[in-house]
Amino acid sequence: MDIKQFEKLNFEEIYTYYKDKNEARKSRPAAEKKAEKAEKDEIEKPYQFCKWDGRKEKVGNFRIEPPGLFRGRGEHPKTGKLKQRVMPEQVTINIGKDASVPKAPEGHKWKAVQHDNTCTWLAMWKENINGNTKYVMLAANSAIKGQSDLKKFEKARELKQHIDTIRADYTRDLKSELMADRQRATAVYLIDKFALRAGNEKDTENEAETVGCCSLKYEHVTLKDTPDEPNTVIFDFLGKDSIRFHQSFQVDAQVFKNLKLFKKAPKSDGDDIFDRLNTTQLNKYLSSYMKGLTAKVFRTYNASWTMQVLLNKLKVPKGASVIDKVKLYNDCNREVAILCNHKRSVGASHEAQMGKIEDKIKGYMYDIWRYKQQMLSLDPKLKKKRGAAYFALPDGLTEEWILEQQAMLVEKKRTNITKKFQKDNEKLVANKEKPMPEKKLKELLKEADDLAAQYKKENKSKKVEPEGKSPSVDKLEANITKLEQRIHAAEVQAADRDGNKEVALSTSKLNYIDPRLSVVFSKKFDVPLERLFSKTLRDKFTWAIKTVEDDVDWQF
DNA sequence: TATGAAACTTAGCACTCTCTAA
DNA sequence: TTAGAGAGTGCTAAGTTTCATA
Numbered sequence: 001m002d003i004k005q006f007e008k009l010n011f012e013e014i015y016t017y018y019k020d021k022n023e024a025r026k027s028r029p030a031a032e033k034k035a036e037k038a039e040k041d042e043i044e045k046p047y048q049f050c051k052w053d054g055r056k057e058k059v060g061n062f063r064i065e066p067p068g069l070f071r072g073r074g075e076h077p078k079t080g081k082l083k084q085r086v087m088p089e090q091v092t093i094n095i096g097k098d099a100s101v102p103k104a105p106e107g108h109k110w111k112a113v114q115h116d117n118t119c120t121w122l123a124m125w126k127e128n129i130n131g132n133t134k135y136v137m138l139a140a141n142s143a144i145k146g147q148s149d150l151k152k153f154e155k156a157r158e159l160k161q162h163i164d165t166i167r168a169d170y171t172r173d174l175k176s177e178l179m180a181d182r183q184r185a186t187a188v189y190l191i192d193k194f195a196l197r198a199g200n201e202k203d204t205e206n207e208a209e210t211v212g213c214c215s216l217k218y219e220h221v222t223l224k225d226t227p228d229e230p231n232t233v234i235f236d237f238l239g240k241d242s243i244r245f246h247q248s249f250q251v252d253a254q255v256f257k258n259l260k261l262f263k264k265a266p267k268s269d270g271d272d273i274f275d276r277l278n279t280t281q282l283n284k285y286l287s288s289y290m291k292g293l294t295a296k297v298f299r300t301y302n303a304s305w306t307m308q309v310l311l312n313k314l315k316v317p318k319g320a321s322v323i324d325k326v327k328l329y330n331d332c333n334r335e336v337a338i339l340c341n342h343k344r345s346v347g348a349s350h351e352a353q354m355g356k357i358e359d360k361i362k363g364y365m366y367d368i369w370r371y372k373q374q375m376l377s378l379d380p381k382l383k384k385k386r387g388a389a390y391f392a393l394p395d396g397l398t399e400e401w402i403l404e405q406q407a408m409l410v411e412k413k414r415t416n417i418t419k420k421f422q423k424d425n426e427k428l429v430a431n432k433e434k435p436m437p438e439k440k441l442k443e444l445l446k447e448a449d450d451l452a453a454q455y456k457k458e459n460k461s462k463k464v465e466p467e468g469k470s471p472s473v474d475k476l477e478a479n480i481t482k483l484e485q486r487i488h489a490a491e492v493q494a495a496d497r498d499g500n501k502e503v504a505l506s507t508s509k510l511n512y513i514d515p516r517l518s519v520v521f522s523k524k525f526d527v528p529l530e531r532l533f534s535k536t537l538r539d540k541f542t543w544a545i546k547t548v549e550d551d552v553d554w555q556f
Numbered sequence: 557t558a559t560g561a562a563a564c565t566t567a568g569c570a571c572t573c574t575c576t577a578a
Numbered sequence: 579t580t581a582g583a584g585a586g587t588g589c590t591a592a593g594t595t596t597c598a599t600a
Contacts, residue, residue: 135564279594
């Protein structure tokens with residue numbers, strides 16, 4: 001049957017079927033899940049490692065990609081196509097000459113077996129969606145990946161020796177008579193200043209329409225020149241993974257002029273800004289300064305350099321806690337992530353979570369206020385000693401809010417008691433004992449009623465009676481200090497979370513910031529490295545950790 | 557000079573694990 | 579003790595760069 005209107009299809013049944021199945025799987029007893037995992041691990045064990053130059057090395061993606069529907073990112077023309085199962089007959093094995101070749105599954109054979117030691121992959125196949133080659137390679141903690149990581153950062157550091165010349169040259173060439181040179185100079189400026197990617201040509205028929213520097217189109221760049229915002233360029237385009245790059249920058253006057261020139265009629269929507277430039281030409285030019293210098297190196301260089309500068313000018317107060325120091329480090333990390341435009345989607349629950357923190361803070365403030373009222377009950381003279389302001393209702397807490405809060409607390413107590421009662425009863429029944437009568441529940445709920453009565457009394461008399469066994473002003477003050485610390489922590493958390501909601505720190509940490517900078521920070525400020533790097537990252541960056549052991553003052 | 561394949565790095569998201577506050 | 583959030587990891591798509599070939 002031909003499907004004419006996709007939106008009229010009802011997938012509800014399929015959806016619930018799999019959702020239920022998934023939930024059933026999740027809610028199995030822990031022991032069962034554990035046993036299943038152990039079994040799976042046992043099966044996979046032989047495939048997780050290989051021998052490389054005599055060393056045992058971890059293999060990264062040893063599982064072949066399963067069949068499924070291709071999603072793709074953004075508006076990909078091939079979304080929804082069937083990604084087929086890969087058969088052994090499509091897989092090429094790359095292995096040492098003298099090594100024993102792993103057996104293909106029963107009744108199958110490999111496409112080919114080769115012994116090429118000039119590349120690093122162990123197995124290879126071609127996927128059917130885009131015809132791209134997929135590889136099985138070593139894990140990030142392997143020696144070979146570590147070496148190439150080190151090489152990458154050393155290459156970026158090498159750029160320090162040339163950057164002044166390069167900048168002077170492109171500043172000069174911004175005015176070049178030759179259009180090609182002028183475009184190239186402008187492009188290098190953008191790559192250097194705003195960390196744009198190179199921007200290779202793409203096949204618009206078969207790929208999502210995304211761009212980088214060299215492939216920027218007319219409509220991606222808007223020029224604005226007002227007294228308030230002179231020489232302003234607004235970039236708005238989809239970059240890698242169809243992530244939007246939407247930023248406004250004030251640029252060099254000549255760059256502004258050039259972009260205006262490159263956008264001049266008859267160019268219009270869909271036309272290349274840099275019609276006389278492609279990534280090959282650009283990289284060829286860059287490599288004349290330094291062997292292996294390409295557009296990509298600028299991103300690494302600028303990210304690591306920025307991090308170094310930020311960390312160097314960091315003011316870490318004496319006696320700062322580890323949490324505070326990690327926050328400062330993350331703030332630097334965040335600036336680099338913003339430079340590289342590393343984003344993540346804001347989770348659906350973000351707003352709600354922010355509200356929750358706010359409520360939590362208010363709750364703490366209310367508790368503090370109550371403790372203070374109790375102090376007053378114990379020692380009325382305090383009001384004069386500390387001033388009325390100390391005991392006043394804090395900003396943001398209204399009488400209404402308090403009533404709501406009290407009602408909520410009473411209700412919470414009520415549900416908790418009821419829940420516990422039901423649970424206890426279930427246990428009794430399970431043990432073949434007699435359950436408690438409903439009357440008992442009513443008795444238990446009296447606690448909640450008492451609380452409600454207490455609030456009512458307090459609200460009327462505007463006085464809070466001291467709680468607990470032997471209350472004292474000292475004890476109450478200690479409680480207040482604890483709560484104040486909690487408020488501080490929650491406020492830091494809230495600010496952190498909101499500033500972080502659409503910035504992904506992980507990509508820059510994993511790929512762009514020289515890990516030696518983080519190790520130096522950890523040593524210099526006495527922050528345990530595991531607070532900055534997870535186990536996987538520490539394994540990936542062993543080479544960096546070793547370097548810094550010998551040179552505590554290492555600089556990028 | 558253009559084109560395509562090969563080889564590798566970079567990227568965000570979904571899922572799982574782990575820790576923490578209530 | 580447990581829910582729920584955050585951290586961490588696995589997955590694989592999507593880039594860049596290099597190299598071979600026409």
